[in-house]
Amino acid sequence: MKRKIIDKIMQFLIYTSGVLVCFVLLIILGYIVLKGISSLSLDFFIRLPKPVGEVGGGMVNAIVGSFILVLLSTLWSVPIGVLSGVYLAESSSSAKPSNFSSVLRFLLDVLSGVPSIVIGIFAYSLIVLPMKKFSAIAGSFALGIIMLPTITRTAEEMIKMVPRSIKEASLALGINYWKTVFFVILNTAKPGILTGILIAVARIFGETAPLLFTAFGNRFWHRSLFEPIAALPLQIFAYAISPYDDWHKQAWAGALILILIVYIIIFMSRKILLKYR
Amino acid sequence: MGNKNFADKLFFSVTKVAAFISFALIVLLFIMLIKESGLSFSKFGLRFFITKVWDPVVEQYGALSFIYGSVISSLLALLISVPISLGIALFLSEFASKKLKEFLSIIMSLLAGIPSVIYGLWGIFVLAPILRNYIEPFLQKIFGFLIFFQGEPYGLDMLAAGIILSIMITPTISSISKDVFESVPRNLREAGLALGATKWEMIKIAVLKTAKQGVIGAIILGLGRAIGETMAVTMVIGNVHEISLSLFHPSATLASVIANEFAEATTDLYVSALFKIGLTLFFVTVILNIFAKFLIYSTTKKYKV
Amino acid sequence: MKKIKKYIVATILSSIFTQQIFSQKVVLINGAGATFPYPLYSKWFYEYAKIDKTVNFNYQSIGSGGGIRQIIAKTVDFGATDGIMTQEQEKLAGEEILHIPMTAGAVVLAYNIPNFNQQLNLTAEIISGIYLGKITKWNDVKIKKENPDIDLPDKKIVVARRSDGSGTTYIFTDYLCEISKEWKTKVGKGTSVNWPVGLGGKGNEGVAGIIKNTPYSIGYVEISYAIQNKLFYAKVKNKSGKYINPSVESITAAIESKAKNMPKDFKVSLVDPEGENAYPISGFTWILVYKKQKDKVVAEKLIQFLKWAVTDGQKYCADLIYAPLSENLRKMVLDAINQIEY
Numbered sequence: 003m004k005r006k007i008i009d010k011i012m013q014f015l016i017y018t019s020g021v022l023v024c025f026v027l028l029i030i031l032g033y034i035v036l037k038g039i040s041s042l043s044l045d046f047f048i049r050l051p052k053p054v055g056e057v058g059g060g061m062v063n064a065i066v067g068s069f070i071l072v073l074l075s076t077l078w079s080v081p082i083g084v085l086s087g088v089y090l091a092e093s094s095s096s097a098k099p100s101n102f103s104s105v106l107r108f109l110l111d112v113l114s115g116v117p118s119i120v121i122g123i124f125a126y127s128l129i130v131l132p133m134k135k136f137s138a139i140a141g142s143f144a145l146g147i148i149m150l151p152t153i154t155r156t157a158e159e160m161i162k163m164v165p166r167s168i169k170e171a172s173l174a175l176g177i178n179y180w181k182t183v184f185f186v187i188l189n190t191a192k193p194g195i196l197t198g199i200l201i202a203v204a205r206i207f208g209e210t211a212p213l214l215f216t217a218f219g220n221r222f223w224h225r226s227l228f229e230p231i232a233a234l235p236l237q238i239f240a241y242a243i244s245p246y247d248d249w250h251k252q253a254w255a256g257a258l259i260l261i262l263i264v265y266i267i268i269f270m271s272r273k274i275l276l277k278y279r
Numbered sequence: 280m281g282n283k284n285f286a287d288k289l290f291f292s293v294t295k296v297a298a299f300i301s302f303a304l305i306v307l308l309f310i311m312l313i314k315e316s317g318l319s320f321s322k323f324g325l326r327f328f329i330t331k332v333w334d335p336v337v338e339q340y341g342a343l344s345f346i347y348g349s350v351i352s353s354l355l356a357l358l359i360s361v362p363i364s365l366g367i368a369l370f371l372s373e374f375a376s377k378k379l380k381e382f383l384s385i386i387m388s389l390l391a392g393i394p395s396v397i398y399g400l401w402g403i404f405v406l407a408p409i410l411r412n413y414i415e416p417f418l419q420k421i422f423g424f425l426i427f428f429q430g431e432p433y434g435l436d437m438l439a440a441g442i443i444l445s446i447m448i449t450p451t452i453s454s455i456s457k458d459v460f461e462s463v464p465r466n467l468r469e470a471g472l473a474l475g476a477t478k479w480e481m482i483k484i485a486v487l488k489t490a491k492q493g494v495i496g497a498i499i500l501g502l503g504r505a506i507g508e509t510m511a512v513t514m515v516i517g518n519v520h521e522i523s524l525s526l527f528h529p530s531a532t533l534a535s536v537i538a539n540e541f542a543e544a545t546t547d548l549y550v551s552a553l554f555k556i557g558l559t560l561f562f563v564t565v566i567l568n569i570f571a572k573f574l575i576y577s578t579t580k581k582y583k584v
Numbered sequence: 585m586k587k588i589k590k591y592i593v594a595t596i597l598s599s600i601f602t603q604q605i606f607s608q609k610v611v612l613i614n615g616a617g618a619t620f621p622y623p624l625y626s627k628w629f630y631e632y633a634k635i636d637k638t639v640n641f642n643y644q645s646i647g648s649g650g651g652i653r654q655i656i657a658k659t660v661d662f663g664a665t666d667g668i669m670t671q672e673q674e675k676l677a678g679e680e681i682l683h684i685p686m687t688a689g690a691v692v693l694a695y696n697i698p699n700f701n702q703q704l705n706l707t708a709e710i711i712s713g714i715y716l717g718k719i720t721k722w723n724d725v726k727i728k729k730e731n732p733d734i735d736l737p738d739k740k741i742v743v744a745r746r747s748d749g750s751g752t753t754y755i756f757t758d759y760l761c762e763i764s765k766e767w768k769t770k771v772g773k774g775t776s777v778n779w780p781v782g783l784g785g786k787g788n789e790g791v792a793g794i795i796k797n798t799p800y801s802i803g804y805v806e807i808s809y810a811i812q813n814k815l816f817y818a819k820v821k822n823k824s825g826k827y828i829n830p831s832v833e834s835i836t837a838a839i840e841s842k843a844k845n846m847p848k849d850f851k852v853s854l855v856d857p858e859g860e861n862a863y864p865i866s867g868f869t870w871i872l873v874y875k876k877q878k879d880k881v882v883a884e885k886l887i888q889f890l891k892w893a894v895t896d897g898q899k900y901c902a903d904l905i906y907a908p909l910s911e912n913l914r915k916m917v918l919d920a921i922n923q924i925e926y
Contacts, residue, residue, distance in 0.1 A: 009477035016374065019366025020383060023453075026446055027390050033405055034397065053626040054645075055812040085297030092294065106298055109305040115568035116308070117507030119534050120557045123541055124308045127315060134658045136614070147308075150301055180290030208394020211509040211534075215542055218616075221626070222633075222640040225612045230642055235396045239510065242400045243785070245792035245813045250404065257397045268392050272385075334778035335749070336771070407797070431740045433783060433798060518747035518784030529783050531747075539786055542616075543650030543749035545673060545775060550653075 031261075038258025041251035051221045051237075057248045061256055063223050067232040068260075071142050071217060072207055074227070079146035080153060080199055087157025087195075088183060094162070107155075114151035121147050122212035130216060138224060138231040141217030145209060149202040156198025160191035193278035200271035204264050210235040234260050309561070316555035318548055327555060333520045333536075335545070340552035342559065347522045348437070348530040352512065353505035355441030355526070360449045361498055367449070368456035373482060384454075391450035399514030402443045407434035407515060410442075415527055430525040433517060438526040440516040444508060448501040455500060455575060459493030460486055462579040489578075496574030503567035507560060509534040533560050609638060611885050616644045617651020617664030618751045619788040620689060620806045621869040624904050625664070628897050632889055639885045645787055649749015649775040655681060655872045661882055663872035666751025667758075667775050668851040680875040684920055685850045685913070686893060687906040688839055690830035690866040691755050692817035694810040695802040696795050697722065697737065704818040705730045705827050708763035708864075711820070714741060714802065716766060717781040722800065730821075737800070744794040744803030747784025749775040755867035756804045759855040804865075808904045822864040823856055834863035835907035843868075846916060866907075876925050883926035890921045 045060045052059030086106070093103040125144035130136055164187050172182040218230040219240065234256055241253035319327060323340060330341025371380055411434030422428045463486050471481035487494070517529020518539055533556050544550045622645040629641040648665035655663030656677045668683060693706055710726050713719035719726060723736040746753045757773035771777050783798070785791040792809040795801045807830050810817045819827040828834050841859030843852050854866045871890065877883030894917045898908040909917060
């Protein structure tokens with residue numbers, strides 16, 4: 003009898019934890035949606051920030067800035083990441099796997115665990131100090147590093163999942179090795195790699211810590227990539243810790259937009275994954 | 280033919296260069312952290328980690344209070360998150376139907392997708408007032424005799440940081456634990472049930488025991504996440520350089536002190552001390568991650584054919 | 585369809601890289617530093633953008649410590665601080681940096697006591713007592729003695745202060761050092777100090793935020809943050825024994841009393857002045873610029889702006905409770921701005 007009761011209690015607790023997590027998500031998202039929608043206005047999407055303490059203005063520069071930062075980070079880290087992935091996959095399929103590739107694999111694992119704030123101070127010393135300028139470049143350098151492990155490892159895994167027969171068939175047809183990799187193997191692995199890239203993008207879109215000392219924020223339009231640039235998460239942070247009611251409202255609106263963007267990207271990645279599985 | 284070989288070689292070199300760039304960046308990161316923290320090492324050595332004075336006026340720096348803040352806030356997060364995460368993982372692996380599984384996995388990815396700064400925003404405006412006005416006075420009323428629940432409830436304190444972190448690491452711990460549980464072979468479960476065990480007893484004997492190592496790995500991975508988390512914690516922890524046993528007392532963590540003070544550290548030694556904290560974070564999270572992955576890998580691989 | 589897509593992508597990419605997305609030939613001048621004058625500065629930059637459409641000033645209020653650090657690291661075109669740079673810091677910069685005073689403001693003790701809307705009287709002893717952790721309750725006898733007609737609650741005082749390097753902190757700790765021996769020996773003054781007590785907020789914004797959101801709290805903030813956020817703030821007893829409300833007049837009185845003979849480098853402290861009507865916790869706030877500018881365009885625009893700010897721009901001061909510079913002082917400052925070389 004006692005065993006039965008314990009069994010029932012434990013089962014109940016297990017079910018409860020499942021319900022609890024849904025509930026937590028609901029109250030967090032609920033707040034963001036309610037507060038966000040009530041604070042949204044057209045101005046938010048089309049205006050620059052107003053002076054401190056004055057009501058009004060928007061975050062258009064931060065929204066655009068975030069997209070530019072993410073685009074720039076993707077531009078450098080995707081080619082490097084995917085090619086590194088090709089290298090890792092190819093070297094592991096060759097007769098004598100090099101020490102270098104196992105070291106790299108280990109280091110990428112290490113990198114994926116490094117807190118983003120540490121990447122931020124690294125980018126500050128490596129890019130901001132020598133260039134003597136906070137800039138979009140420095141920000142996207144930091145964000146790209148964060149993307150690198152995810153992209154490289156998914157590229158490697160996805161390439162390895164491509165059946166050997168496809169590769170062999172292509173080579174047997176007399177197609178160059180590099181063309182085989184580029185057009186046959188990468189093409190087959192594309193959906194998987196794309197999913198990996200999207201997951202990485204979804205993550206860096208909301209990253210704030212590495213931008214604090216690199217992109218730095220800007221209350222106007224940036225004029226070039228070699229200048230400080232506004233970013234949505236940075237602006238939310240600055241407004242959240244401020245004492246102004248109107249800025250709090252804008253922070254909620256910003257949070258809603260940010261989370262929508264992130265969710266759309268996650269949704270896209272799932273869609274691709276399901277479609278090609 | 281020579282041409283073809285040349286193109287192949289070139290392509291392989293290009294991938295090699297890319298791989299080398301990845302390699303170089305990571306090594307550079309490491310070297311930079313060591314180089315920049317050199318000044319602080321030569322001045323304070325390892326004493327840095329056991330002194331708690333952090334005084335920019337007299338240029339004395341010690342990280343003990345931040346280490347304490349990081350450790351306690353993360354442990355607190357584990358304390359809250361582990362039972363719930365394991366519950367979710369068990370629910371997913373042992374109870375849920377396929378549809379429910381799909382649904383919960385979406386919930387989890389939504390929770391994991393919320394950016395840190397938004398957790399912070401929510402923490403400041405929703406969690407902190409609730410803690411200050413209801414939960415903390417309530418805890419104080421019942422457990423007020425314990426040192427952990429003494430002092431004025433601020434709302435922006437260790438407890439707030441612990442709670443926010445616990446929400447943030449739940450998706451990590453539960454999804455990995457779920458994978459570990461699912462790697463436990465069917466026949467172990469069936470054997471348990473056949474012996475007349477209740478479902479919970481079966482879970483305890485067959486699943487939890489077998490998967491113990493992997494679960495510990497998942498928890499350590501969650502710990503690594505919690506220690507490295509920056510923005511949300513910075514926003515709710517109150518930023519006080521002090522060691523206090525009370526959970527109602529504001530505190531600071533290794534990551535939050537960098538976020539707060541890096542841009543405005545005025546002297547080389549100050550900057551160097553902050554880099555040293557960065558290096559510490561680097562090492563701690565790396566070791567935790569490697570250890571965790573080793574544990575998870577060794578359990579999930581054990582039963583794979 | 586595909587062609588259109590490609591075309592759109594190409595346009596976006598090219599516009600990003602040709603660096604001229606949104607308008608042409610606008611100079612962006614980057615500055616960082618003090619949060620103390622941020623309400624005024626951002627008003628200035630906003631108004632100035634209407635006067636000179638070819639320049640934008642991007643100012644990030646990361647704290648005076650940050651302003652000093654970034655001007656030393658040469659990552660910004662100008663810095664801003666309310667605490668003067670130490671000799672050591674000037675040496676680190678490796679070149680001459682000018683302190684240009686822009687305005688003066690007051691640091692006020694703002695508080696949040698629920699259902700309480702009177703102005704408290706505070707003394708040097710009470711303020712140092714609270715920040716040393718010696719006075720911990722609102723109904724402490726020392727506070728009661730100065731406020732006999734006010735019913736104060738039996739609640740713990742939640743002390744708020746800065747977590748970042750700050751000129752507001754510099755002014756405040758400068759004051760505490762002046763009036764309390766214990767503070768001077770135990771804590772000292774600086775842009776960041778080892779605080780005995782208190783919740784840390786980032787920037788004046790952060791401290792004002794804590795006060796606003798936390799019942800029974802007190803904190804020191806620049807006055808316009810208190811006013812914009814409708815926080816109550818205290819009168820403070822000055823050297824001549826009078827309780828002084830922080831205001832443009834009482835800050836100006838402090839300037840008259842302490843900066844009568846303004847030194848050429850403008851590095852003067854305004855705390856604890858003799859003047860009968862002077863508010864005791866106020867200070868100048870400076871913009872930091874390199875004496876030898878590297879970029880001609882930036883230098884010209886910066887000089888034009890600085891000249892505008894210390895003349896026409898001064899009319900925005902009083903509204904935000906900053907004390908405008910006197911006629912005399914303006915002349916001196918203009919002379920200093922003319923020393924900038926490029």
